[in-house]
Amino acid sequence: MSRAVGEKKWKFDFWDAFIHIIILVASLICLLPFVHVVVKSLSSDAFVIANKVFLWPKGFTIEAYKQIFSDKSIIQSLYITILITVIFTILGMLVTICAAYPLSRPQLKGRSVITFFFMLTLYFTGGIIPDYLLVNKLGLLDTIWSLVLPGAFSAFNLLILRSSIQSTVPTSLEESARMDGAGHFRILWSIVLPLTKPILATLSLFYAVGRWNAYQDALFYIKFETALRPLQLKLYYLVVQASESFELEMQFVQLSNPEVLKAATVVFATLPIIIVYPFIQKYFVKGVMIGSVKE
Numbered sequence: 660m661s662r663a664v665g666e667k668k669w670k671f672d673f674w675d676a677f678i679h680i681i682i683l684v685a686s687l688i689c690l691l692p693f694v695h696v697v698v699k700s701l702s703s704d705a706f707v708i709a710n711k712v713f714l715w716p717k718g719f720t721i722e723a724y725k726q727i728f729s730d731k732s733i734i735q736s737l738y739i740t741i742l743i744t745v746i747f748t749i750l751g752m753l754v755t756i757c758a759a760y761p762l763s764r765p766q767l768k769g770r771s772v773i774t775f776f777f778m779l780t781l782y783f784t785g786g787i788i789p790d791y792l793l794v795n796k797l798g799l800l801d802t803i804w805s806l807v808l809p810g811a812f813s814a815f816n817l818l819i820l821r822s823s824i825q826s827t828v829p830t831s832l833e834e835s836a837r838m839d840g841a842g843h844f845r846i847l848w849s850i851v852l853p854l855t856k857p858i859l860a861t862l863s864l865f866y867a868v869g870r871w872n873a874y875q876d877a878l879f880y881i882k883f884e885t886a887l888r889p890l891q892l893k894l895y896y897l898v899v900q901a902s903e904s905f906e907l908e909m910q911f912v913q914l915s916n917p918e919v920l921k922a923a924t925v926v927f928a929t930l931p932i933i934i935v936y937p938f939i940q941k942y943f944v945k946g947v948m949i950g951s952v953k954e
Contacts, residue, residue: 693929700724700923707919723923732885733893733927740871740890741931743806747870748863750811755862758812759820760847765830774821777814791879803887805880810870816862823858824851864936871932890928894921 703718727733761767799805828851836846874891881887
């Protein structure tokens, strides 16, 4: 029987195989360190101390995770981190949207000058000391708002959203809606936001991950209210004290090797973001591709 018309014979392509190998190696470089941390958190102290744990747990145990969930301060830190991340992301996106939409419309006079001042902040900042003095002057030290308000706006995200709106929402569409009696808020809610959903999801992920992983501001601003310490700050203290062989800050029963507890805490702090990411992955991929192809 003759082959069907149009059937292509498979042919080995060296460069295609080479690219696949490069992608595979790069993926393993990103994945294997995290796998190693997970394996270490599930291994017994003796094997970890002997440096015999690599990519498979030895002396399987979940004792470190039991200690994490039995410590109320860790659960409190997780709750604080989730609360701060949600508030920070919502507030950041609200401010970014309200600034990006008018800057993307040609009706706003002087928008180029305003955009320049926003862009200028990407190159020059006041520094840590002025930030601390400002937060102290406003009476925000040892409050949850010291972790939300100072970084709740990103000029970088603003410029991305502004460019996305300009390339996605044509001026003619806005003019048609205005002729039908729609105002700016109606246009923003019914036209702009639905059309820019991918980039909004991408920027929300940027805000959420940035806030979730941050600990330096909490290290400066949260001194006495230990109940407001986010999870990443707890992890920071654990890493420092484990490396210096001090008593664990989290009031745990001392392990023979703090590295096991440190690994378990890293996994515990990373899992929420890993769980959330697949649900917005399709929007993230679309968002990062916006503007990459010109018709």
